[in-house]
Amino acid sequence: MTTSNRHYVLAAGGTGGHLLPAFALADELERRGHHVALITDERGAQIPGKPDFMPAHVLPAGRFGKNPLQWIKGLMAVLEGRKMALRLFESFQPSAVVGFGGYPSLPAILASTSADIPTVVHEQNAVLGRVNRLLSGRVQAIATAYPDVQRLKPAHRGKVHLVGNPVRAQVLNLREEPFPPYGEDGLLRVLVTGGSQGARVLSEVVPDGLAMLPPAIRQRLQVTQQCRPEDLDAVRERYRNHGIPAELATYFEDMAARLADAHLFIGRAGASTIAELTAVGRPAILIPLPIATDDHQAFNAREMAKAGGARMIRQENFEAKELAKQIRVLADDPQGLSNAAHAAWNCGRPKAVEDLADLVESFGGADMMDVIRVGGNNARGATQGQVAGQGAKKLSAKRESAE
Structure with a gap:
């Protein structure tokens, strides 16, 4: 035009x-x-x-x-x-x-x-x-x-x-890239973020939830997690005690590359997060911010969840046992995980x-x-x-x- x-x-x-x-x-x-x-x-x-x-x-x-x-x-x-x-x-x-x-x-x-x-x-x-x-x-x-x-x-x-x-060009450029290969013997790369400042509930629940996975899955985990500065040492210690390799930081400059490598995202349901997940096509476990105005993060998550691209857990139900249950359902079924990625991709604009x-x-x-x-x-x-x-x-x- x-x-x-x-x-x-x-x-x-x-x-x-x-x-x-x-x-x-x-x-x-x-x-x-x-x-x-x-x-x-x-x-x-x-x-x-x-x-x-x-x-x-x-x-x-x-x-x-x-x-x-x-x-x-x-x-x-x-x-x-x-x-x-x-x-x-x-x-x-x-x-x-x-x-x-x-x-x-x-x-x-x-x-x-x-x-x-x-x-x-x-x-x-x-x-x-x-x-x-x-x-x-x-x-x-x-x-x-x-x-x-x-x-x-x-x-x-x-x-x-x-x-x-609208999403960043670096993320949008990944839309035509295939979902990273994932099999029963390969790595399961998990990306965890909680917004610009991280989310304490993720730092408290995610390490313990991943530790509850069966050894066959837990031994294949590779975690990247964004944390608040004051939570870094405690979260690093949790992962060390669980024997799970994890890269932690308060901010990742190459977040688009991290998203490209991820098999599963765990985090909040902000508008920009949903837009990027659906632009690239990444399955997610979403925990809407409970104090968000008019509960808008829960409504943000519904389209993706209804399509099969995400699972939503309310924060009051977000416990290590429930998280492990939801991850296991996805991790035990490589084709199902790929289908969830495609469902998320179909929600992208x-x-x-x-x-x-x-x-x-x-x-x-x-x-x-x-x-x-x-x-x-x-x-x-x-x-x-x-x-x-x-x-x-x-x-x-x-x-x-x-x-």
């Missing part, structure tokens, strides 16, 4: 889960010849992986917790951020603004919708997040990573475009970043853009995108009213 050079603003919360898909979209839009700017908070500006060509604008966002006394302070921060976003839009003249959720995206989306700039939100999880839920009635399109998204109002389903969750970029490009584009279809829905960009020019004319007026 050939389009004219345009400007886009991406707004994302200050966590990797929100920002990594934004970075992937920025790379794709820049490859297509567009200019891209990022709006986030101070924490988000420090997340590794931001493309060098994309300037980051740090705006106040505010947070709205359980304490009502903090709401006024949060609201004032959001309003200040909205004014700053309007000033940025006046100079940058974006054809569209794309929100990836999180409180730091709120001021930018409030500014873009008030200025009639076409706006898209991308939801990485299987439950519509709080900010995206709040704004879903004001935006032109809702891009989703799952076919079934909870907390989405029926009135807004016509805006939904199933695109998937490898064209997520391209489909999301197509959707975003459809706003502010020429009439020919109306033929674009994403996830079975017409992108409707030709008609909706026409408001981009109108919105630019309204920015000064909106900014003055905001101030």
